[in-house]
């Protein structure tokens with residue numbers, strides 16, 4: 053799969069910039085596939101047996117697997133290379149955007165009048181998780197460049213390099229896979245109003261508009277730059293989405309005003325307190341009979357020690373302070389605490405529609421047990437990616 057964006061708002065790459073992106077993607081692919089395989093072998097052959105000799109038993113939790121691996125050469129090489137490759141992703145994307153930002157702004161201005169909208173709230177107190185840390189080592193975080201297109205453009209270009217083609221040409225594989233699963237499993241569910249929370253640049257919002265073209269789609273985020281860029285990006289693709297700067301912890305919407313509240317890769321960037329508030333707000337704005345759907349990393353409580361540790365890596369080494377805290381929580385309990393009934397909870401694993409094709413999604417709907425949460429492919433950005441989803445009906 054290619055790693056160059058295909059939509060018209062994308063930063064324009066010079067040949068050497070495209071090559072740099074492919075090079076960094078290639079290194080990431082080597083780390084996340086080859087070196088990850090070595091990591092597993094080192095765990096099985098050296099680290100887990102050493103842990104067992106010391107404690108009289110195998111590692112049982114992701115923390116114990118982490119403890120077992122610390123200091124192992126394979127782990128040190130993997131971690132060091134991943135951190136450096138992560139910095140290379142953002143450096144490569146930042147250089148492209150710095151050079152191309154004026155052209156991007158001019159292009160965005162041309163589609164101002166198209167259907168769709170973006171509205172900012174300069175009075176919003178930006179949550180600390182959005183601007184107070186360099187999330188996943190992204191320089192300037194989500195507020196880089198303030199109210200300009202910069203943060204959005206860096207995110208788009210950076211994610212294209214980061215995802216090695218596994219998120220689709222326009223980074224919408226999660227949204228496409230989730231929307232295909234929901235529309236296939238619940239053919240009578242026809243949402244009229246859809247909300248995406250923590251949308252960043254709306255790359256996984258657009259598939260909902262494509263799947264339910266008659267729906268009114270809103271997408272919120274606390275950071276302005278991604279919304280400005282995302283709005284132009286959506287307009288250029290002829291997708292009507294209404295982007296608003298808002299916190300998911302205090303939604304500026306009436307009670308019972310949406311049929312579907314969605315998020316993707318969002319909850320793990322919230323503090324425990326903010327996450328709890330976001331669930332309550334989602335419950336409040338959902339209509340009775342409405343659907344809450346989160347795509348996220350799978351929970352530690354449903355995974356073996358090694359695969360849990362593998363995913364927790366980002367929390368320890370990739371400036372993702374809330375990642376593990378989220379993964380240690382029980383998604384069903386989160387829904388219940390938000391107001392949903394335990395009986396209305398559901399979860400699933402769906403194969404990436406881009407990698408496996410639409411028939412694999414249909415098969416996943418027909419056989420819920422076919423794709424396990426506890427596997428090395430669920431939630432792992434590498435060959436064979438499967439996405440974890442959970443939620444509840446109100």
Ligand SMILES: C[S@@+](CC[C@H](N)C(=O)[O-])C[C@H]1O[C@@H](n2cnc3c(N)ncnc32)[C@H](O)[C@@H]1O
Pocket residue numbers: 179181182194226249250251252253255256272273274275278298299300301315316317318321322326
């Ligand atoms: C990893 S990104 C989400 C990416 C995107 N949804 C996707 O599908 O890939 C997390 C986003 O959540 C936003 N965010 C964090 N806390 C927020 C909050 N309290 N309210 C709204 N957005 C928030 C950040 O600004 C950032 O854009």
